[in-house]
Amino acid sequence: MATKKExxxxxGSGLIGRSFAMLFAAAEYEVWLYDIEKSQLSGALEDIKAQLKDLDSLQLLRGSLTAEEQFNNINTTDNIEQCVKDAIFVHECAPERIELKTSIYAKIDKMLSDTCILATSASALLPSKLAVNIQHKNRFIVAHPTNPPFYAPLVELVPSPWADPDVVPKTKAIMEKLGQVPVILKKEIDGFVLNRIQYAIFKESWRLIKDGIIDVEGLDKVMSAGLGRRYAFIGPIETAYLNADGMYSYADRYATMIEGIMATFREPDSFSGPVLDQIQSEMEQMVPMDSLQARRNWRDKRLAALAQLQKRMDDAEGKK
Ligand SMILES: NC(=O)c1ccc[n+]([C@@H]2O[C@H](COP(=O)([O-])OP(=O)(O)OC[C@H]3O[C@@H](n4cnc5c(N)ncnc54)[C@H](O)[C@@H]3O)[C@@H](O)[C@H]2O)c1
Structure with missing residues (x-):
């Protein structure tokens, strides 16, 4: 007898909500997608169908269900109670506005079961600020995805300070079941980890362009043809570890140089003015403003190809 789906x-059925709907559907959950805009829900379904078709043709579908079976696991509703009642996990993917998110939590608080986990995709809002006034704050966690979640599977898990001990391990297990790669922050911090690192790169890039050291095209190549090539497979710490004979050897060889360069880093600039104009203008030479969608499609094709390569290599190494 088939077991009942959880x-x-x-x-929220925007960019992130519809991606999670696909991921949960592929992992054989019964998905209920809710939005205040009915047209968003119908648009989401059309988009999901098209995405599943593309993923199928690239042999990148998650799980073992067909595209049609995955699609059939997704239900839509304009009734929030129908979406959250008896759910074991609720993922809020509404716009990044604190008053909007907290009003949603206040509304659903009484509809949630006491064991349900309430997660948010919030990019930067802190769990201690989001969950402060709800009865179920002990079930609250940030599960911040990377866009697009299908090709960039990282999810940052940031529990509320009041989270029950099972909330982190259960959310981690659910994300792993979806095929995502969860990392756990031991405590909350502005920007979590991904955006802090992204903005640290941005801060130094800005400075190097401002000081006339390199142009925008060259700067981006440093990442895409240099650092980024390795970072698709290993992070900066393992990169260092492998670039010498372990971490002590790396420190022996490079610590003095690294400390000297770090000492030349300066305070952040304002994100405006002539440097912003210069960056926009140089970017327009490379990617005209009327070709942004074509360039996004180009990027997504390469992300899909990289995902295929990673999957092939994982399969060959016997990883799931
Ligand atoms: N887009 C990204 O790159 C990205 C990456 C990581 C995290 N996030 C985070 O994910 C969340 C959602 O972002 P998105 O890019 O999917 O936004 P989006 O604008 O694409 O989608 C938001 C959806 O929420 C719906 N909505 C608005 N008010 C609502 C309400 N009261 N109840 C239910 N639905 C409501 C909208 O109709 C829309 O369909 C945000 O917190 C965002 O910061 C976004």
Whole structure:
């Protein structure tokens, strides 16, 4: 006899909500997608169908269900109670505005079961600020995805300070079941980890362009043809570890140089003015403003190809 599917509620059917709907559907959950805009829900379904078709043709579908079976696991509703009632996991994917998110939590608080985990995709809002006033704050966690979640599977898990001990391990297990790669922050911090690192790179890039050291095209190549090539497979710490004979050897060889360069880093600039104009203008030479969608499609094709390569290599190494 087939076992009953566990129910997951997703609030908000935009870019991130519809991606999570696909991921949960592929992992054989019964998905209920809710939005305040009915047209968003119908648009989400059309988009999901098209995405599943593309993923199928690239042999990148997650799980073992067909595209049609995955699609059939997704239900839509304009009734929030129907979305969250009896769900074991609710993923809120509404816009990044604190008053909007907290009003949604206040509304669903009484509808949630006491064991349901309430997660948010919030990019920067802190769990201690988001969950402060709800009865179920002990079930609250940030599960911040990377866009697009299908090709960039990282999810940052940041529990609320009041989270029950099972909330982190259960959310981690659910994300792993979806095929995502969860990392756990031991405590909350502005920007979490991904955006802090992204903005640290941005801060130094800005400075190097401002000081006339390199142009925008050259700067981006440093990442795409240099650092980024390795970072698709290993992070900066393992990169250092392998670039010498372990970490002590790396420190022996390079610590003095690294400390000297780090000492030349300066305070952040304002994100405006002539440097912003210069960056926009140089970017327009490379990617005209009327070709942004074509360039996004180009990027996504390469991300899909990279995902295929990673999957092939993982399969060959016997990883799931
Ligand atoms: N887009 C990204 O790159 C990205 C990456 C990581 C995290 N996030 C985070 O994910 C969340 C969602 O972002 P997105 O890019 O999917 O936004 P989006 O604008 O694409 O989608 C938001 C959806 O929420 C719906 N909505 C608005 N008010 C609502 C309400 N009261 N109840 C239910 N639905 C409501 C909208 O109709 C829309 O369909 C945000 O917190 C964002 O910061 C976004």
């Amino acid at each position: 129910k997951v509620g997703i609030i």
